[in-house]
Each structure stands twice: as structure tokens, then as C-alpha cells.
Amino acid sequence: DADVTQTPRNRITKTGKRIMLECSQTKGHDRMYWYRQDPGLGLRLIYYSFDVKDINKGEISDGYSVSRQAQAKFSLSLESAIPNQTALYFCATSVEGPGYNEQFFGPGTRLTVL
Amino acid sequence: AQSVTQLGSHVSVSEGALVLLRCNYSSSVPPYLFWYVQYPNQGLQLLLKYTSAATLVKGINDFEAEFKKSETSFHLTKPSAHMSDAAEYFCAVNTGFQKLVFGTGTRLLVSP
Numbered sequence: 001d002a003d004v005t006q007t008p009r010n011r012i013t014k015t016g017k018r019i020m021l022e023c024s025q026t027k028g029h030d031r032m033y034w035y036r037q038d039p040g041l042g043l044r045l046i047y048y049s050f051d052v053k054d055i056n057k058g059e060i061s062d063g064y065s066v067s068r069q070a071q072a073k074f075s076l077s078l079e080s081a082i083p084n085q086t087a088l089y090f091c092a093t094s095v096e097g098p099g100y101n102e103q104f105f106g107p108g109t110r111l112t113v114l
Numbered sequence: 115a116q117s118v119t120q121l122g123s124h125v126s127v128s129e130g131a132l133v134l135l136r137c138n139y140s141s142s143v144p145p146y147l148f149w150y151v152q153y154p155n156q157g158l159q160l161l162l163k164y165t166s167a168a169t170l171v172k173g174i175n176d177f178e179a180e181f182k183k184s185e186t187s188f189h190l191t192k193p194s195a196h197m198s199d200a201a202e203y204f205c206a207v208n209t210g211f212q213k214l215v216f217g218t219g220t221r222l223l224v225s226p
Contacts, residue, residue, distance in 0.1 A: 031212065035216075040123065040218060040219075042204060042216040042217055042218040042219050043158075043216040045213060048213065050212070058213075090157060090158065092158075094212070101146065101212050101213065101214055102148065104160075105150075105158040105159070106157055107157045108156075
């Protein structure tokens with residue numbers, strides 16, 4: 001039973017379409033994150049949320065938006081998808097509090113924009 | 115700003131050989147450092163973490179890493195590679211603002 005789930009796991013769409021990627025977690029964590037992974041670039045942070053009312057931009061937020069519907073749900077939207085948003089997208093969670101920030105990752109969503 | 119550099123996008127070893135994956139960090143605050151592994155078609159799993167306790171950190175599957183402040187390094191090692199170790203490995207550093215910054219990853223290839 002997965003603690004962090006992502007839907008869909010794979011998606012192919014066309015340029016200009018609106019796409020939503022969903023993340024749910026049963027870990028009870030307050031903090032949630034969205035990353036994209038590109039070959040040779042590692043993981044880059046798109047958005048993060050420390051609680052339902054706290055949403056922050058990461059290093060590459062342009063072209064993306066997010067919604068934190070509940071403590072357990074954090075959605076990533078591409079308002080008008082473009083080909084260079086083709087990537088592997090990961091959701092992650094972590095506990096609240098000082099100190100280190102171990103993050104727990106979902107299985108990823110592979111998005112292809114044609 | 116915090117950052118990590120992973121030397122070598124690909125590392126090839128033979129089964130049974132020593133595995134050494136390099137990570138150097140830059141941090142203006144005492145760092146917390148992590149190694150994650152990504153197996154094909156899966157998400158990232160935590161291998162081990164350094165949180166300012168012991169400088170030699172042991173993780174899962176016989177991996178370990180040593181924090182060396184003088185060298186700003188946190189290299190990952192395993193005495194004897196197994197075919198199942200073939201994966202991509204990411205080093206990450208805590209930014210001090212409850213975010214992680216990841217390296218670009220090193221793909222480990224293990225040949226029989």
C-alpha cells in the first residue's frame with residue numbers, strides 16, 4: 001500500500017491542453033512538494049506547500065499552478081501544456097518541524113506533450 | 115546558496131567491485147545531506163541521511179557515506195556491487211528552509 005500516490009502514472013497530451021496531475025498521501029505529513037525530473041538535470045522544485053494555506057513557488061514555477069485541496073492532496077496543473085514540459089513529475093511529502101527534511105516520494109507521472 | 119555537485123553522470127563497475135559515487139556540497143549552514151536511489155520506473159527511495167550525528171552513515175543494502183567537512187564531500191560507497199544496485203543515485207542537501215536541492219544524478223551500471 002503506497003503512502004504517496006500519483007495519478008495518472010502516464011499521460012500523453014497535445015500542446016495547448018490543460019492538464020492536472022494529482023497527488024495524495026496517507027502519511028499525515030503537512031508538507032508537500034512537486035518536482036520535475038529531466039535527464040541530466042536531476043530534480044527541480046516546481047511548487048511546495050507547508051500547509052493547506054501556505055503555497056510557495058519553487059525554482060521553475062512558470063507555466064504551472066497548484067492547488068492544495070486538503071492536507072492529503074496536492075495537485076499540479078499545466079494551464080496550457082507545451083512540449084518542453086515533457087518530463088517525469090514527482091510529488092513528495094515531509095513532516096513539519098525543524099531540522100532535516102527527509103522527503104518521501106510518489107512513483108511519478110510521466111507526461112508527454114506532443 | 116546550498117548546492118550539490120555529483121561527479122560523473124555514469125559510473126560502471128563489475129559485479130563484486132567497490133562502488134564509489136561522488137558528491138560535493140556547498141552550504142552556508144550546517145548541512146543535512148541525503149542519498150536517494152531511483153530504480154527503473156520507480157520513484158526515489160532514501161538510502162541514507164547525514165544529520166550531524168555520526169560522520170559515517172550506514173544505509174540500506176550495505177551502502178554507506180562519510181561526511182567530510184574539510185573536503186565538503188559526502189561520497190557514497192558500497193564494498194561489493196550487485197546487479198540489483200543498477201539504478202540512478204541522487205545526492206541532496208537541505209537548504210535550511212525545509213527544501214532539498216538535488217544533484218544531477220549518477221547512473222550506476224553493473225556488469226556481470
